[in-house]
Amino acid sequence: MTSDHEDTSAMAVDDGLDEISPVTLGLYYQRLFPHELYYKWLNYNAKAPTNDFTHREFSFTINGDVYLRYQSFNDGAEFQRELQKLSPNKIDIGAIFTAQPKYAKTLQPGVFKAVSKELVFDIDMTDYDEVRTCCRGGDICNKCWKFMAVAMHILDKALREDFGFEKIMWVYSGRRGVHCWVCDERARKLDDTGRKAVAGYLTLIRGGAEQGKKVNLSQRAASHPHVKRSMDIVEDYFEDIVLVDQEVLLTKERWTKILSALPDEELRKMLDARWSKHPNMSSVDKWSEMIDAVDKKAAKRGSKFGLSTFEHDMMLQLIYPRLDENVTTHLGHLLKSPFCIHPKTGRVCTPIGADQFDSYDPMSVPTLSQLLREVNSSSASQSNGAKDSTLMTEHVAIFEKFVATLSPSTNEHAVNGSGSGGGSLDF
Amino acid sequence: MFTQHAPRPLAASGLTAAAAAGLGSGPPRLSLYAQPPDGEASVDELEAFALDRLQVLRAVEDAHLRGRGDDDVRRRIDAALARHLPSHSGRGGGAAARQAAAERRKDAVSHFVLRLAFSRSDDLRTWFVRQETALLRHRFRAADAADRAALLAAAHVPATPLPPAERDARLGPAAAAFYGAAEPVYAVAFERVPALVARAQAVVRGGVAYVAAADVAALAEAAFRDALAAALALCARALPQLGEDERLLPVLRSLGRQSARAEYQPTGAAGALTADAVAPLAAAAFPPCMRHLQAQLAHDRHLRHAGRLQLGLFLKAAGLPLADAMVFWRRAFAGLTDDQFQKAYAYNVRHSYGQEGRRANYTAYSCHRIITAAPPGPGDHHGCPFRHHAPDRLRAALHADRLADADVRDIADLARAGHCQVACTRHLEARLAQRRQQPQQPASATLPQPQPQPDPAPVPPVTSPNQYLDLLLTDGRGARASPADAVLAGAP
Numbered sequence: 001m002t003s004d005h006e007d008t009s010a011m012a013v014d015d016g017l018d019e020i021s022p023v024t025l026g027l028y029y030q031r032l033f034p035h036e037l038y039y040k041w042l043n044y045n046a047k048a049p050t051n052d053f054t055h056r057e058f059s060f061t062i063n064g065d066v067y068l069r070y071q072s073f074n075d076g077a078e079f080q081r082e083l084q085k086l087s088p089n090k091i092d093i094g095a096i097f098t099a100q101p102k103y104a105k106t107l108q109p110g111v112f113k114a115v116s117k118e119l120v121f122d123i124d125m126t127d128y129d130e131v132r133t134c135c136r137g138g139d140i141c142n143k144c145w146k147f148m149a150v151a152m153h154i155l156d157k158a159l160r161e162d163f164g165f166e167k168i169m170w171v172y173s174g175r176r177g178v179h180c181w182v183c184d185e186r187a188r189k190l191d192d193t194g195r196k197a198v199a200g201y202l203t204l205i206r207g208g209a210e211q212g213k214k215v216n217l218s219q220r221a222a223s224h225p226h227v228k229r230s231m232d233i234v235e236d237y238f239e240d241i242v243l244v245d246q247e248v249l250l251t252k253e254r255w256t257k258i259l260s261a262l263p264d265e266e267l268r269k270m271l272d273a274r275w276s277k278h279p280n281m282s283s284v285d286k287w288s289e290m291i292d293a294v295d296k297k298a299a300k301r302g303s304k305f306g307l308s309t310f311e312h313d314m315m316l317q318l319i320y321p322r323l324d325e326n327v328t329t330h331l332g333h334l335l336k337s338p339f340c341i342h343p344k345t346g347r348v349c350t351p352i353g354a355d356q357f358d359s360y361d362p363m364s365v366p367t368l369s370q371l372l373r374e375v376n377s378s379s380a381s382q383s384n385g386a387k388d389s390t391l392m393t394e395h396v397a398i399f400e401k402f403v404a405t406l407s408p409s410t411n412e413h414a415v416n417g418s419g420s421g422g423g424s425l426d427f
Numbered sequence: 428m429f430t431q432h433a434p435r436p437l438a439a440s441g442l443t444a445a446a447a448a449g450l451g452s453g454p455p456r457l458s459l460y461a462q463p464p465d466g467e468a469s470v471d472e473l474e475a476f477a478l479d480r481l482q483v484l485r486a487v488e489d490a491h492l493r494g495r496g497d498d499d500v501r502r503r504i505d506a507a508l509a510r511h512l513p514s515h516s517g518r519g520g521g522a523a524a525r526q527a528a529a530e531r532r533k534d535a536v537s538h539f540v541l542r543l544a545f546s547r548s549d550d551l552r553t554w555f556v557r558q559e560t561a562l563l564r565h566r567f568r569a570a571d572a573a574d575r576a577a578l579l580a581a582a583h584v585p586a587t588p589l590p591p592a593e594r595d596a597r598l599g600p601a602a603a604a605f606y607g608a609a610e611p612v613y614a615v616a617f618e619r620v621p622a623l624v625a626r627a628q629a630v631v632r633g634g635v636a637y638v639a640a641a642d643v644a645a646l647a648e649a650a651f652r653d654a655l656a657a658a659l660a661l662c663a664r665a666l667p668q669l670g671e672d673e674r675l676l677p678v679l680r681s682l683g684r685q686s687a688r689a690e691y692q693p694t695g696a697a698g699a700l701t702a703d704a705v706a707p708l709a710a711a712a713f714p715p716c717m718r719h720l721q722a723q724l725a726h727d728r729h730l731r732h733a734g735r736l737q738l739g740l741f742l743k744a745a746g747l748p749l750a751d752a753m754v755f756w757r758r759a760f761a762g763l764t765d766d767q768f769q770k771a772y773a774y775n776v777r778h779s780y781g782q783e784g785r786r787a788n789y790t791a792y793s794c795h796r797i798i799t800a801a802p803p804g805p806g807d808h809h810g811c812p813f814r815h816h817a818p819d820r821l822r823a824a825l826h827a828d829r830l831a832d833a834d835v836r837d838i839a840d841l842a843r844a845g846h847c848q849v850a851c852t853r854h855l856e857a858r859l860a861q862r863r864q865q866p867q868q869p870a871s872a873t874l875p876q877p878q879p880q881p882d883p884a885p886v887p888p889v890t891s892p893n894q895y896l897d898l899l900l901t902d903g904r905g906a907r908a909s910p911a912d913a914v915l916a917g918a919p
Binding site: 065126127129130161162163164165186190193194196197198199200201205206207208209210211212213214220221223224225226227228260322325326 | 598601602604605617618620621622624625626627630631632633634635719723732766769770801802803804805806807808809810812815816817819820821
């Protein structure tokens with residue numbers, strides 16, 4: 001579970017619509033939440049409700065702190081009714097189980113088991129705190145949001161090209177990160193081991209707070225096509241984000257952190273002394289000075305001491321995506337649903353189009369109060385869903401386009417999987 | 428499975444098969460153990476065979492924990508195999524073939540007895556599958572082409588790999604650089620080789636993993652692991668039917684018990700530790716991993732989930748009761764309001780004491796678990812300092828413990844070589860020596876010793892953080908030690 005405690009900035013004064021309350025949320029679920037598409041998404045466009053929907057765990061947070069797990073619904077209409085009745089602050093989506101989760105308590109332990117779920121990823125800006133200098137914790141700005149753009153580019157490419165997944169939806173988490181939902185049937189059927197394999201494949205930064213250098217690729221690992229492709233993307237963004245925007249070498253405190261990853265004491269001392277004398281050099285200049293010094297020494301000492309790989313390793317360490325692996329590796333793990341209202345910021349968790357990685361602006365995502373004002377001012381008295389709202393239109397359109405690509409599970413009544421989804425493929 | 432009642436011609440099947448094969452290439456040395464062996468065996472023989480195999484499996488685990496590099500691991504396992512479970516090719520006919528047949532039989536019988544013995548709990552099953560798989564991997568590497576081919580065929584691995592030209596045509600030159608120029612690859616669904624994919628040891632393209640011929644063992648391994656895990660689950664269900672067999676059951680039970688290294692049983696009774704006493708005790712006697720967590724918690728007023736579990740379960744096992752645990756964590760998270768704490772953390776604390784959710788009584792982590800579980804990521808402080816700290820940070824921490832330079836060097840070397848638990852044991856010895864020098868002083872006030880004890884009394888190897896704590900508190904001897912003993916033990 002993540003933990004965010006800071007209060008977000010107070011919003012403008014008001015008419016009651018600025019609060020996130022059961023009343024305002026009720027209005028949102030009644031008039032703006034894209035129920036129809038949402039049901040189509042989780043029912044995978046099948047006509048009648050399938051296990052994909054009926055055996056799916058939803059979990060609602062109501063009144064801020066009451067956590068209702070193992071909710072499940074017979075169809076989209078029932079889901080909509082409950083949503084409007086409970087007005088949850090937060091909706092989490094869990095796995096599809098062997099039975100309807102609402103009956104979980106009446107079943108023998110061992111009978112009720114998770115069988116499938118979208119393959120999900122959670123990237124949270126707080127994991128970038130050691131490499132970003134502009135904000136901390138729950139805050140984000142246009143500068144550090146670029147880390148998310150890089151993460152989406154790299155992961156999206158890998159999921160498509162390497163794993164062959166096609167039905168991939170990125171969603172703004174409403175505050176400081178992004179979620180990824182891979183909805184291909186093969187992805188949904190992965191067991192924990194398979195999920196771990198994908199997560200491990202995509203993870204390059206390893207090591208806790210007590211390890212300065214967190215990327216240590218062998219020559220062979222560095223030649224892996226995924227690493228090479230990621231490196232190409234990293235090279236496009238690195239200078240702009242890490243050196244110019246974040247100025248990671250600007251102050252002594254900052255460069256000490258980077259130098260601590262340099263596996264050569266002599267170089268560390270030499271660079272520290274130089275930069276202490278010329279503290280006003282830009283990070284770009286310091287970086288190239290560091291790399292020159294490292295290269296020179298590497299040429300002298302051969303590839304043995306981790307110097308020759310230092311530049312690429314560090315570039316990856318400073319900008320490569322940082323995944324919360326637990327979210328990905330556990331089939332039963334819950335993840336916040338798209339189109340939730342983030343309980344702290346009031347922003348809608350909207351999907352991010354595949355062509356929007358660089359242009360998506362989380363700061364311009366509509367908030368609950370903006371939406372309700374707009375709906376109120378438009379004369380509409382009938383609840384026409386998101387169609388009332390021009391602020392929602394583009395976001396719902398992206399969702400709609402994505403949902404249209406989905407098709408019903410092939411053997412959804414026998415979801416009890418053969419273990420390896422693609423095992424029967426013939427090559 | 429092992430019939431004792433219907434006597435068949437003694438070991439006839441094994442012998443004739445071997446005799447027939449002996450003229451040609453000898454019986455295959457590698458097996459996926461798809462079929463239980465036939466024939467008769469006495470209970471004593473079953474037990475003796477199983478004990479021998481257990482020695483080998485333990486050696487396999489040990490080698491991976493302590494081995495210095497690949498070669499050393501291999502040497503250690505080979506030594507255990509040669510001693511307890513030798514396996515000759517049987518080529519040459521006659522006596523050699525008979526010997527090989529007997530060895531194959533022992534291999535199969537011991538495997539199946541242990542299957543029964545290790546099917547009774549989740550932990551045992553996991554341990555058994557892990558070690559058996561590692562053993563198979565080891566044997567596969569050492570095997571000759573014929574034995575390998577036989578195993579791969581048994582595991583239904585595609586018979587022919589893609590030749591390099593075809594490989595390059597499919598993957599392009601970039602991917603080709605990843606493999607050896609002349610290396611053929613096997614194309615399989617990526618789900619079948621999760622371990623290789625997780626380490627990016629194979630190129631994956633369009634959901635297909637291209638497994639290098641050198642890694643093909645992973646395929647057989649995957650087949651073996653899955654089949655064995657399934658078979659063990661079946662076995663567990665069948666086990667109650669053995670209920671009345673009084674010859675076999677005691678054997679199985681004792682095998683299971685002496686299996687995996689015994690889990691350390693912490694001695695702290697609930698109530699032995701209070702919330703107030705945690706910080707002083709941490710300074711005086713916590714092992715490095717827990718002291719690090721405690722210090723980070725005090726410093727950041729926060730600890731991420733994995734760290735909270737590692738520290739919280741350790742404290743629980745050390746005798747911190749639930750009520751005190753709530754006080755401890757509430758104080759530690761000083762930055763939060765009561766409300767935030769109740770919502771976000773109190774549940775987890777109660778959960779770890781078995782008061783929420785499925786009400787499992789979670790046990791404290793062993794060193795093995797801490798060393799092999801998910802390693803710490805950015806911002807995480809859990810894990811084993813000897814494994815997960817960068818060398819310079821580890822050395823700094825050791826110096827902060829006021830260990831003598833020689834000890835620091837020793838311990839850092841052990842850690843670098845991957846002997847985390849040995850390093851921790853050395854650390855414990857060094858701290859015990861410190862305490863013996865100044866029995867009156869609390870450890871936090873100990874000054875650097877001009878003459879550290881050259882040869883402190885040996886302590887048992889550390890296998891869990893709680894054991895470290897208990898050993899340090901009892902002067903390395905368990906609960907019986909008195910201060911007088913300690914002084915005597917420390918005297919030259």
